[in-house]
Amino acid sequence: MTDIKLNHLAIVVDDMEAALRFWRESLGLQQAGEIESVPAEAVDIAFLSLGDAHIELIQPTTDDSGVAKYLAKRGPGMHHLCLEVANLDAKLEELSARGYELINETPRGRDGRRYAFIHPSSTGGVLLELYEKI
Amino acid sequence: MTDIKLNHLAIVVDDMEAALRFWRESLGLQQAGEIESVPAEAVDIAFLSLGDAHIELIQPTTDDSGVAKYLAKRGPGMHHLCLEVANLDAKLEELSARGYELINETPRGRDGRRYAFIHPSSTGGVLLELYEKI
Numbered sequence: 001m002t003d004i005k006l007n008h009l010a011i012v013v014d015d016m017e018a019a020l021r022f023w024r025e026s027l028g029l030q031q032a033g034e035i036e037s038v039p040a041e042a043v044d045i046a047f048l049s050l051g052d053a054h055i056e057l058i059q060p061t062t063d064d065s066g067v068a069k070y071l072a073k074r075g076p077g078m079h080h081l082c083l084e085v086a087n088l089d090a091k092l093e094e095l096s097a098r099g100y101e102l103i104n105e106t107p108r109g110r111d112g113r114r115y116a117f118i119h120p121s122s123t124g125g126v127l128l129e130l131y132e133k134i
Numbered sequence: 135m136t137d138i139k140l141n142h143l144a145i146v147v148d149d150m151e152a153a154l155r156f157w158r159e160s161l162g163l164q165q166a167g168e169i170e171s172v173p174a175e176a177v178d179i180a181f182l183s184l185g186d187a188h189i190e191l192i193q194p195t196t197d198d199s200g201v202a203k204y205l206a207k208r209g210p211g212m213h214h215l216c217l218e219v220a221n222l223d224a225k226l227e228e229l230s231a232r233g234y235e236l237i238n239e240t241p242r243g244r245d246g247r248r249y250a251f252i253h254p255s256s257t258g259g260v261l262l263e264l265y266e267k268i
Contacts, residue, residue, distance in 0.1 A: 076259030125210030
C-alpha cells in the first residue's frame with residue numbers, strides 16, 4: 001500500500017439538475033452538502049459521497065472560464081482526478097526532477113488544504129490534481 | 135453511506151510504458167499484477183492500486199477496436215468509471231425504468247463478476263460501468 005488515495009473525481013456537466021437526477025436520485029449516491037456557487041471560478045459545484053472520497057460535479061456559470069471552454073470543446077464528462085498524497089512538496093519536486101510538467105510549480109492553498117495540478121501531457125492525458133491536507 | 139463504491143477508473147493510454155513510468159515509478163502507485171494482454175478485446179491492461187480500488191491503464195493493440203477509435207478521436211485520458219453496486223439487476227431495472235440508456239440491457243459476466251455499461255448520454259458524459267461481485 002502506498003500513502004496515495006482518491007480524494008475526488010471531477011465531472012464537468014452542462015446541466016447540474018439533470019446530473020443530480022442521475023447520480024443521486026437514480027443511481028443512489030448521497031449528496032454531501034448543497035450545490036455551492038464559486039463565483040471566483042465561475043462554477044457551481046456539488047459533491048457526491050463515494051466511500052471516503054467524492055465525485056465532484058462542476059457546471060460552468062459563464063462561457064469564458066477554462067472549464068467552460070473545456071465543456072464547449074469536449075462536451076460533458078470526466079474532467080480531472082484528484083489524489084491525496086502525504087507530502088505534496090516532495091511529490092512535486094520528484095515529478096519536476098523527472099521532467100514532468102507541473103501546472104502549479106508552487107502549490108495553491110486554502111481552507112486547510114494545498115494542491116497543485118499536473119499537466120495531462122505528463123500523465124497520459126489525465127488532468128491530475130495532487131492534494132494534501134494541512 | 136450507500137452501498138456503492140469505486141471499483142476502478144479506466145485510463146486509455148497510447149504508451150503503456152510511459153504511463154507506468156508516470157503513475158507507478160514517479161507518482162508512486164503500486165502496480166497490481168503484471169501487464170496483461172486481452173486479445174479478445176485487443177488491449178493490454180495494467181492495474182494500479184488505489185486503496186481498495188484500482189486505476190486501470192488500457193492500451194489498444196489494434197486500430198479498429200472501440201477503445202482504439204476512442205483514443206484516435208479523443209486522445210489519451212480517462213475512459214470510463216466503474217462503480218461496484220450490491221444489486222446490479224435492481225439498479226439496471228431502476229435506471230431503465232427512469233428512461234436512462236443502458237449499453238448492456240443484460241449484464242455481461244465472467245470470472246465471478248457481472249457488469250453492464252450505461253451510456254454517457256444518460257450520465258452527463260461519463261461512460262459508466264456498474265459492477266457486481268457474484
